[in-house]
Amino acid sequence: MVNPYRGREARAFWSGAVADRHCTAMTDLWDPIALSRHDRIATAGSCFAQHIGNALARRGADFLDCEPAPPVFASSDEARRFGYGLFSCRYGNIYTARQMRQLVEEAYGHRRPNEAIWTRDGRFFDALRPAVDPAGHASADTVVRARQLHLAAVRTMLETMDLLVFTLGLTECWQSLIDGTVYPTAPGTLAGAFDPALHAFRNLRHADVLEDMEALIALIRAVNPRARILLTVSPVPLVATASGGHVLPATVRSKSVLRAVAGELADGHDHVAYFPSYEIITAHPARGMFFDPDLRTVNALGVEQVMAQFFSGSLAQAFAPADAQAPMPEAICDEDRVAETL
Template sequence: MATPSHPYKTQPERAFWRASVGSRHYADLTNMWQPMPLVKTDRIATAGSCFAQHIGNNLAARGAAFMDMEPPPPVFSSASEARKWGYGVFSCRYGNVYTTRQLIQLFDEAYGTRTPLERVWEKDGRFYDALRASVDPVGQDSSKTVLALRARHLAAVRQMFAELDVFVFTLGLTEGWESIDDGTMFAAAPGTVAGTYDPKRHVFRNLRAAEIRADMLAFWDRLREVNPGARMLLTVSPVPLAATATENHVLVATTYSKSVLRAVAGELAEDVSDIHYFPSYEIISAHPSRAVFFEPDLRNVSQFGVDYVMRHFFSGPLAEEFGAGGLRKENDLELICDEEKLDQSTDTGAFTSHAPHTAHVGVAAPDS
């Protein structure tokens, strides 16, 4: 066989900009990823930023074995109402896991090797789980109840990690707030949902690429110890930051965060055989899309954009396994995003308007 005149001669069409992007309508792009091996019997769990909810919703709608380890109690009148309390959003009721530091700390806490010092926040006489404050819009009547509910939650998380086949994790943020005492990173800054911000106890952290990579590799090692056959699918959320705690303009801060997360996700997918990457970030945010997939606020992704991403996800062998059509319409499913609280009022009314009747859902102790 003759040696090609230069190394690009043997590259496929998708490797060339003019052929695969420049001369095509954006709606006609193909081969955006090489789908990971996935079948309907694979038990799939999801976690991460808000955008991860789309993948879980669409996998479930297409018949995948989506894991829901904490289903809603019958007090709710609809799935949409239950979602406001953290049910049916991800595979467990942990709310948004925006950072890699949250993820590995959640794993360690679930398996009993770590206990955060700051686990309960208070607001207006009600008590909240500091690690997932937004999943309970009205809070509980005591710290004891909060801790009992967290123990039940962690048992579900532990079971999820032990039994899953595929873990889908959407990296969302590099920025976070953590406890000075023990480094616990919270999903929301103290004081935004509940609790009180104290600069003597809380510090801002903008994770570096090396830290994120170390977090993910440590999490991967831990996951494979308890579940040797586990695989992982990484995505990066295309949703810009709602706000930044750095001195940078929010657009600059967003570019930093997404660039770092994308770089680490790409390295992990290249270096580890059972870690895969799906380019939802590029599909939505790359300049050839001309921002057509964003809502007028240029932050939230439209249903049209979600459908387009899912069309690429369910391509090739995944289209054969799950079907090429039947995209789940999510207009009636509000995304649950802790980060939105940074751009909203934090008065009590903002978090009690969705309470189902007067019941405080999930207040029963674990043995009830």
């Protein structure tokens, strides 16, 4: 009998593609995008995006660093602690689609946050990236000047990149009730002060995230028509939830929304693709082996497995590792710093 499943490749069937293989031996999990060493690659998003950026850089990719560290830092580790070299610009972790959309809108003068500066212990912080300067600034004017330089770097990145790797991290966020500005951390954790008259919790829905991502893609393509976008979903669970429920279903809810949106965008745009880092780490065939004992931190084996899948097919040849044994830097996550204050 003729049926639409006959003749399909082996990876389409659970029995041969998953059940009969160890999770580290699964192949063909994605169709690698066309990418060369001449393509200028930018990264943004949650902390897991740092792993992809680091792997690309050490394999000889043209990784954009539009906001490099000044020579005052004694080491790259010290520079990373201040937000340099983590992503293509010094924006720190961008956990939500809304935050990324608003950053691009601000960079091109389409919006201006009402509450852009927070204070703590007499020091001043950029409310939209409070973690990048752990000690803060001596004055509000210094924060403003630093942000102007930052936004200029963001414009350079957007206008010169060939590919943006954007990792979706969360749906939960805190926003201003004045103008809807979304913050990367809750006011009062790293800096600032929470005021229920000014700030509110928001758990973005599927329609919200899809709208934000469609707007973001349109903004990017307006300034750079050749730009492509590669979406991933962070496998790192929420460190805490403000939803009022248990953190486990809150995590699954958040990641499910993000995964659904990423899939729809990849299906609906020729210049948008999806890479399944989330599935590689969290799907049950892995049996949790890619997490540390805290069941939240992705271990070195997990990162290695994700990178092995990413650099498969045509990308294995285009990006042969020059120093495959070099240790990967640990990802720096704002959520971990926030957790210390909870």
